[in-house]
Every structure is written in C-alpha cells, then in structure tokens.
Amino acid sequence: MAEEDNPAVGTIPINPEPRLHVQFRMCYTGSDPSTYALDIDLTLPGDGITAIFGQSGSGKTTLLRCVAGLERAQEGRLTVNGEDWQSDTLFLPTHQRSLGYVFQESSLFPHLTAQGNLNYAMKRSGVPSANVLFDQVIALMGIEPVLARYPHQLSGGERQRVAIARALLIQPRLLLMDEPLASLDTARKQEILPYLERLRSTFDMPILYVSHSLDEVTRLADHVVVLEQGRVVAQGRVDEVFSRIDVPLPVGNEAGVVWQGEVRERNEQWRLARIACAGGDLWVRDMGDAIGQRIRVRILARDVSLTLTCHEDSSILNRLPVNVLEIATDSDTAMALVRLQADNDFVTAQLTSRSVDYLKLVPGQRLWAQIKSVAILR
Amino acid sequence: MFSEGDLTAIWLTLKLATTVTILLLIIGTPIAWWLARTRSWLKGPVGAVVALPLVLPPTVLGFYLLVAMGPHGFIGQLTQQLGLGTLAFTFWGLVLASVFYSLPFVVQPIQNAMQALGDRPLEVAATLRAGPWDRFFTVVVPMAKPGFITATILGFAHTVGEFGVVLMIGGNIPGQTRVVSVQIYDHVEALEYAQAHVLAGSMVVFSFLVLLGLYGFQQKNPFTGFK
Numbered sequence: 001m002a003e004e005d006n007p008a009v010g011t012i013p014i015n016p017e018p019r020l021h022v023q024f025r026m027c028y029t030g031s032d033p034s035t036y037a038l039d040i041d042l043t044l045p046g047d048g049i050t051a052i053f054g055q056s057g058s059g060k061t062t063l064l065r066c067v068a069g070l071e072r073a074q075e076g077r078l079t080v081n082g083e084d085w086q087s088d089t090l091f092l093p094t095h096q097r098s099l100g101y102v103f104q105e106s107s108l109f110p111h112l113t114a115q116g117n118l119n120y121a122m123k124r125s126g127v128p129s130a131n132v133l134f135d136q137v138i139a140l141m142g143i144e145p146v147l148a149r150y151p152h153q154l155s156g157g158e159r160q161r162v163a164i165a166r167a168l169l170i171q172p173r174l175l176l177m178d179e180p181l182a183s184l185d186t187a188r189k190q191e192i193l194p195y196l197e198r199l200r201s202t203f204d205m206p207i208l209y210v211s212h213s214l215d216e217v218t219r220l221a222d223h224v225v226v227l228e229q230g231r232v233v234a235q236g237r238v239d240e241v242f243s244r245i246d247v248p249l250p251v252g253n254e255a256g257v258v259w260q261g262e263v264r265e266r267n268e269q270w271r272l273a274r275i276a277c278a279g280g281d282l283w284v285r286d287m288g289d290a291i292g293q294r295i296r297v298r299i300l301a302r303d304v305s306l307t308l309t310c311h312e313d314s315s316i317l318n319r320l321p322v323n324v325l326e327i328a329t330d331s332d333t334a335m336a337l338v339r340l341q342a343d344n345d346f347v348t349a350q351l352t353s354r355s356v357d358y359l360k361l362v363p364g365q366r367l368w369a370q371i372k373s374v375a376i377l378r
Numbered sequence: 379m380f381s382e383g384d385l386t387a388i389w390l391t392l393k394l395a396t397t398v399t400i401l402l403l404i405i406g407t408p409i410a411w412w413l414a415r416t417r418s419w420l421k422g423p424v425g426a427v428v429a430l431p432l433v434l435p436p437t438v439l440g441f442y443l444l445v446a447m448g449p450h451g452f453i454g455q456l457t458q459q460l461g462l463g464t465l466a467f468t469f470w471g472l473v474l475a476s477v478f479y480s481l482p483f484v485v486q487p488i489q490n491a492m493q494a495l496g497d498r499p500l501e502v503a504a505t506l507r508a509g510p511w512d513r514f515f516t517v518v519v520p521m522a523k524p525g526f527i528t529a530t531i532l533g534f535a536h537t538v539g540e541f542g543v544v545l546m547i548g549g550n551i552p553g554q555t556r557v558v559s560v561q562i563y564d565h566v567e568a569l570e571y572a573q574a575h576v577l578a579g580s581m582v583v584f585s586f587l588v589l590l591g592l593y594g595f596q597q598k599n600p601f602t603g604f605k
Binding site: 099 | 499507508516520523
C-alpha cells in the first residue's frame with residue numbers, strides 16, 4: 001500500500017535524523033575495591049560504524065552489553081532510531097530487541113553446522129527470509145564452501161565470518177560488535193578486515209564496534225567514542241577526534257590524524273599516487289587503487305616535523321602549509337603535541353618542548369609541515 | 379536357564395526401571411536446570427536433599443516412605459482421597475520410592491552438563507531472538523545431551539540394582555514387587571544356589587556392559603567447549 005501512495009503526501013512518518021540515544025548509569029559496588037561506574041549519555045549517528053574505543057577495563061564491553069540488554073544498568077534510557085528499548089518504565093529483554101551481536105570469541109552453536117547456525121537466525125528474524133539476502137550475505141562473507149561444516153572444523157577466521165553472517169541474517173536495526181577480531185592472530189585479522197569494510201558499504205545499518213585497537217578503529221570507523229573508566233572522554237567524527245590534543249586519548253605513541261581522500265593521479269614511473277584530501281594533496285605509495293577510489297590514510301604526529309620555510313631541498317615528499325592552532329606540552333616527557341590547520345582539515349605534530357621554544361611557536365603562526373610517512377588504511 | 383519366576387522378576391524389573399527413568403527425566407530436568415542457574419540461597423539445601431539418597435541407608439529412606447505411604451501418612455491420605463488406596467506393597471509404591479532413591483543419579487549429570495554451558499550460549503541465543511523456552515529446547519537440551527544420556531543410563535541401572543528400598547516398601551509379591559534383586563535374595567534364602575548364580579551372574583554381566591557402554595560414550599564425547 002505504502003508504495004502506491006504518492007511519496008510527496010508523506011503518509012509514512014520518516015524519522016528525518018536517525019539517531020541512537022544512549023544513556024546509562026551503572027555502579028559496581030561489589031567486594032572489588034576498584035568500584036567503578038559506567039556513566040554515559042550519548043547521542044550517536046544512526047548510520048555508519050561508530051567505534052567505542054578505549055583501553056581494557058574502560059567499560060566498552062559493558063556499554064555494549066547494556067545496549068543489547070544483556071546487562072542491566074541501574075539507570076538507563078535507550079532509543080534506537082525512534083524505537084524505545086529502555087526507559088524508566090521499560091526494559092525490553094534481549095530477544096525482543098532488533099539487534100545483531102558479534103561476540104569477541106567465536107559463539108557458534110557447536111551442535112549445529114555453519115548452515116544450521118545461519119538457519120537458526122533466519123528462522124527467528126521475524127522477517128520473511130529472502131533468498132536474495134541469504135545469497136548476498138554468504139557471498140559478502142565468503143563462507144559458501146564451509147556451510148556444511150561444524151564449528152570445530154572451521155578456522156578462527158571462518159568461524160567469526162559465519163558469526164557475522166548469522167548476525168546479519170537476523171536483519172537487525174542495529175549491529176553490535178564486541179572486539180570481533182581480538183581473538184584472532186594478525187594474519188586472520190587481515191583476512192577479516194576487508195569483509196568488515198564491505199559490510200559497511202553494503203548494509204545500511206548502524207554498527208557499534210567495540211575495540212581497543214587503533215588500527216581497526218581508524219580503518220573502519222566513521223564516528224568514534226573514546227571511553228576511559230566508564231566515562232566518555234571524547235566523541236565525534238573519526239578525523240576530528242584523533243586530531244584533538246586537549247584530551248588524553250589512549251593511543252600511546254601512535255597519536256595521529258585520519259584523513260579521507262580520493263585518488264586523483266597515478267605516477268607509473270615512481271609508483272606513487274596523489275590523493276586529494278580536505279587538508280591538501282598527498283603523494284603516497286601506489287597500492288594499485290584506481291583513480292577516483294576513496295581511501296583513508298593516517299598521519300602519525302611523530303612523522304610530522306615543522307619548518308619555518310618550505311624546504312625544497314629535502315627528501316620529504318609531502319609538505320603542506322599549516323597554521324598553528326593549539327600546543328599541548330607534556331612536562332614529564334618534555335614532548336609537545338601541536339595541532340595544526342591544514343587547509344580544511346587538521347594534522348598533529350609531535351615535537352620536543354625544546355623545538356617548540358626554538359621555533360617560538362604560537363597559535364596563529366604559519367609554517368610548513370613535513371610529512372615523513374603516510375599510512376594507507378584503505 | 380531362567381525359571382518362570384525369574385522371568386517374571388526380570389520383566390518387572392525392566393518395567394520398573396523404564397517407568398522410573400522416564401519419570402525422573404521429566405522431574406529431574408527442571409530441578410537440574412534450577413540448580414544449575416539459580417543464585418538463591420535455597421540452592422544448597424535443595425541440592426543436599428536431592429543428594430541425600432547417595433549417603434542414606436536405603437532402609438532409612440524406605441522406612442520414612444513406608445510411613446508416609448501408610449493409611450495415616452500424608453501420601454497415603456492423599457492417595458486414599460483420590461480413591462487409589464495406599465501405595466505400600468504395590469508396583470506404583472515402588473515407582474514412587476525409586477524416583478526418590480534414583481533422583482541424584484539423574485539430576486547431577488544433567489546439572490553438571492548445564493552448568494558447564496555457562497551463560498554465553500544463552501546470551502547468543504537471546505541476541506538471535508530466541509525466547510526463554512526456545513533457548514532451553516534449542517540450545518540447552520542439545521548442548522547438554524551427553525549429560526542427559528549419562529543420566530538416563532545411571533538412572534536406569536541404579537533402579538535395576540536397588541534392593542533395600544524395594545524390600546522396605548514393596549515386600550516380596552510375585553509379579554507386583556518381586557524384582558530381580560529380591561528374587562536372588564529369595565533363591566539364596568531357599569538355598570537354591572544354582573538359580574541364584576544364574577540371576578546374579580546375569581546382573582554382573584548387565585551392570586558391566588552398562589558401565590562399559592557409559593564410559594565408552596563418555597570417552598567418545600568428552601564435553602566439548604563452546605566453539
């Protein structure tokens with residue numbers, strides 16, 4: 001019926017801005033002396049991948065379990081794209097929430113084959129299961145050859161791909177992933193990451209992705225929420241959050257920004273590709289991406305140095321004119337992070353406090369940033 | 379090889395053990411599930427009551443059940459009101475007594491298998507839209523299957539092997555309450571050693587084969603974790 005109506009009449013109320021409202025307050029007052037609370041009030045975008053990023057023990061998994069209804073916070077309100085899942089008077093049990101959950105370790109039912117595990121989800125999805133969707137999910141996760149096998153006959157990576165497929169086949173409004181790669185070795189991680197990227201571009205559903213891995217977060221996430229001891233330290237678009245130097249991000253010495261850009265030019269002779277980003281053009285190693293391909297890169301603060309003039313006589317390929325925005329000095333290490341405006345984006349540089357003093361850096365100052373290396377995240 | 383009395387006793391024993399095993403699986407499963415999942419303080423006391431037959435002499439259990447089933451006992455009064463008479467010295471009296479006596483042999487393996495599952499499979503099933511009953515029958519039961527098989531074998535074999543409780547409750551009525559163990563006792567009392575040998579030897583072989591099958595099964599199906 002809805003299809004027959006004139007769309008202009010707008011008989012179907014469409015939520016103009018899909019959003020997740022997440023508010024949880026939870027205290028552990030057990031025998032554990034490190035009594036800690038989850039205290040979170042967030043509004044998140046209703047699409048794309050939102051990473052919940054933090055060190056272990058920061059409450060990431062607890063937050064995800066609260067969203068799923070597997071854990072019950074003393075105080076909680078949760079609205080998913082206009083649908084109330086939890087309020088002062090309501091607590092939908094997990095099996096009534098339209099979500100998919102991928103657990104950290106493999107969670108396939110051992111008494112069912114891979115196909116049996118997928119059927120388990122399809123039978124209960126509450127939506128007539130279209131063969132098209134099944135075929136699409138199977139192809140997306142590349143698990144066709146293993147459908148007849150039992151979980152113990154699968155590799156760790158295959159098991160996790162089947163688990164992701166199972167979560168997709170429930171056709172959820174929200175997909176929750178709790179460190180889905182953490183139990184895998186590096187090779188298996190590299191095996192699954194492309195599947196997750198395809199997932200983002202194929203399915204139009206919000207994904208909450210819990211991780212402590214900076215690599216995964218910068219590669220996959222559109223939006224990031226940084227948690228520390230149960231509280232939100234920073235949140236926003238992934239490129240914004242990682243350019244911030246006013247909050248302590250749990251990134252170790254890997255502080256740096258994420259840029260998105262488009263391949264514009266490929267140089268056969270030097271095997272280089274020029275990518276146009278909001279912050280300026282970068283020359284990177286040509287990884288075989290076609291012209292027009294959108295890719296993501298990460299520029300670590302420790303790979304950025306600053307000069308007062310443009311050094312044409314240097315080996316450094318990428319030099320960008322920048323403006324100093326902010327300087328944060330760490331007196332313990334005598335190191336400083338400088339946040340710089342590069343055209344329409346930001347870049348951070350890690351310098352010694354001595355260099356900051358020597359160059360007499362002040363906000364508003366114009367300089368050149370020399371970028372020693374750029375990591376392609378794809 | 380077997381006399382007519384022996385065959386009657388064997389048939390009665392098998393009938394009793396089958397009935398009791400079926401009843402125990404029906405009664406024992408919810409008890410095991412509750413014991414496996416509850417955080418109530420009642421878990422200890424209930425678990426202890428279930429396990430009592432493991433340590434009590436059968437005569438003690440038999441004595442109290444006999445009193446309870448008698449005309450003035452609470453079970454006796456209930457059955458009389460229902461027009462069933464009293465249960466002492468009847469087949470159904472034996473069934474009731476055996477259910478109590480074999481309860482721990484059924485509850486404990488099922489409870490252990492259920493506890494070994496942990497929370498995760500149930501959480502996974504809940505995220506796949508399975509409600510509580512659905513989770514129980516599609517996840518708990520199939521995953522705890524080795525526990526159910528062990529429970530069935532032990533419940534059956536233990537009922538076949540009981541003697542003291544039968545003697546206290548059922549006495550020695552041919553075709554009604556005279557099971558194999560009592561029949562052997564009768565043969566020995568009557569100094570019919572040859573016939574006692576046949577029946578007793580059969581019991582040894584039966585029990586050995588049951589245990590052999592059980593251990594073989596457990597070795598082939600060591601409880602595998604949640605993969």
